[in-house]
Amino acid sequence: MDLELRTPGIDELGSVLTALREWQSDDAPLQLHPGDLGWYRQLGAAKAAAAVRTWSRDGRIVAVGMLDGPDVLRVTAAPRHLHDPALARRMAADIADPDRGVLPAGRANVEIPNGAALDECLAEIGWATDEAWTLLRRDLSTPVEGPGLRTAVVGPEQVGLRAALQRSAFEGSTFSEERWHAMASGPAYADARCLIGFDDDEAVAVITVWSAGPGRPGLIEPMGVHGDHRGRGHGRAICVAGAAALQELGSSSAIVATPSSLVGAVATYRSAGFAVLTELLDRHREA
Numbered sequence: 086m087d088l089e090l091r092t093p094g095i096d097e098l099g100s101v102l103t104a105l106r107e108w109q110s111d112d113a114p115l116q117l118h119p120g121d122l123g124w125y126r127q128l129g130a131a132k133a134a135a136a137v138r139t140w141s142r143d144g145r146i147v148a149v150g151m152l153d154g155p156d157v158l159r160v161t162a163a164p165r166h167l168h169d170p171a172l173a174r175r176m177a178a179d180i181a182d183p184d185r186g187v188l189p190a191g192r193a194n195v196e197i198p199n200g201a202a203l204d205e206c207l208a209e210i211g212w213a214t215d216e217a218w219t220l221l222r223r224d225l226s227t228p229v230e231g232p233g234l235r236t237a238v239v240g241p242e243q244v245g246l247r248a249a250l251q252r253s254a255f256e257g258s259t260f261s262e263e264r265w266h267a268m269a270s271g272p273a274y275a276d277a278r279c280l281i282g283f284d285d286d287e288a289v290a291v292i293t294v295w296s297a298g299p300g301r302p303g304l305i306e307p308m309g310v311h312g313d314h315r316g317r318g319h320g321r322a323i324c325v326a327g328a329a330a331l332q333e334l335g336s337s338s339a340i341v342a343t344p345s346s347l348v349g350a351v352a353t354y355r356s357a358g359f360a361v362l363t364e365l366l367d368r369h370r371e372a
């Protein structure tokens with residue numbers, strides 16, 4: 086049967102999350118994770134659904150994309166379809182043609198799992214390589230050490246602190262209490278935790294971790310340290326605390342992707358016991 090490209094309705098996001106969960110594995114290349122949709126949900130259910138594209142065959146979702154901004158598509162396929170040439174050709178055609186409602190005309194970036202057939206298909210039609218991402222993983226099969234920092238799981242009373250930490254750690258961030266509540270009311274957050282790290286009574290660091298279910302890799306998205314409290318080991322500590330939270334949720338590993346240009350972030354994850362898996366290059370169309 087033909088492949089069908091769709092933008093799911095809000096009520097269909099649950100099945101998209103289920104597919105993405107099932108595809109996470111320590112054997113598969115790092116790819117779009119339920120936590121990416123979960124984090125995007127801060128913009129509300131309608132915008133989260135409008136950002137998603139699915140490709141289905143015989144009524145089953147075989148690939149999922151998420152528009153992480155108007156001209157950035159992050160996309161993945163079920164592990165057994167990552168090398169399917171027919172699917173890759175069709176996805177490349179859909180992605181490249183502005184009339185098909187995936188990406189608009191002009192400059193665009195696509196993030197694709199390493200080695201997926203889609204990468205080659207986009208290269209064949211002239212898409213160049215672009216921004217480099219470093220993929221890191223910490224195995225969780227052995228107990229995680231104590232972080233050396235007091236942490237608290239964010240509940241209703243800490244939402245203001247959590248939002249302020251986000252804005253301090255990420256320049257230009259407009260994260261707010263309202264956005265946190267929108268995110269936390271989404272279905273993916275049932276398997277997630279936000280942690281705040283405290284130095285004495287000062288909130289200094291934040292991390293959000295997303296489980297994809299027991300025995301599967303869990304995702305860090307995002308992690309940051311307050312601008313006034315950097316260089317004191319808090320980044321390392323909050324990453325260790327996040328890894329421990331994922332271990333409690335049953336994750337097999339903690340994974341994260343960060344722009345390779347953020348050398349401090351890569352150094353921080355490595356310092357917290359994460360190993361570099363690989364580097365991934367976006368595909369890019371100039372115009």
Ligand SMILES: CC(C)(COP(=O)(O)OP(=O)(O)OC[C@H]1O[C@@H](n2cnc3c(N)ncnc32)[C@H](O)[C@@H]1OP(=O)(O)O)[C@@H](O)C(=O)NCCC(=O)NCCS
Nearest residue numbers: 254308309310315316317318319320321349350352353356
């Ligand atoms: C990246 C960030 C979390 C680091 O926090 P931090 O509290 O300053 O980091 P730490 O003090 O715990 O440092 C951990 C390790 O990283 C190294 N490191 C931290 N920042 C660095 C930088 N800018 N350049 C090089 N190394 C750096 C430290 O030397 C340390 O190494 P060591 O353990 O081998 O001695 C912080 O700068 C930040 O919040 N940045 C903005 C948000 C961000 O980029 N988040 C990550 C992407 S989601």
